[in-house]
Amino acid sequence: MMNHQTEEALEGLLAAIRDSGEYLRYRKAQQTVDEMPELAAEIDAFRMRVYLLQNSHGTLDIYEETDRIDEEYREFRKNPVVAEYLAAESALCRVIQRINWTLIEELDFEAGFVD
Secondary structure: OOOHHHHHHHHHHHHHHHHOHHHHHHHHHHHHHHOOHHHHHHHHHHHHHHHHHHOOOOOOOHHHHHHHHHHHHHHHHHOHHHHHHHHHHHHHHHHHHHHHHHHHHHOOOOOOOOO
């Protein structure tokens, strides 16, 4: 259980993220996609392919599979709604990654077991 000061800081961080341009852009893109269930399903399928590739742990030829996914989804990613959603999602992910890595680095948290 977190102490009161940590809880307040967490709430402040969440509020700052919710007010950020990256989050607002992501939510707007998400709302647009939510209005198109078929497109949302296609986006999820693409995201799942990329996720599985990123977490394949050497079971796939990453370069070959990246080329395959790129070719398969090239036209799909040209759709402005898709492109905006993926860009907005990526921007928000970079914010969250930076927060996570800053916490780990600044708190001298041992993550040496991670390859």
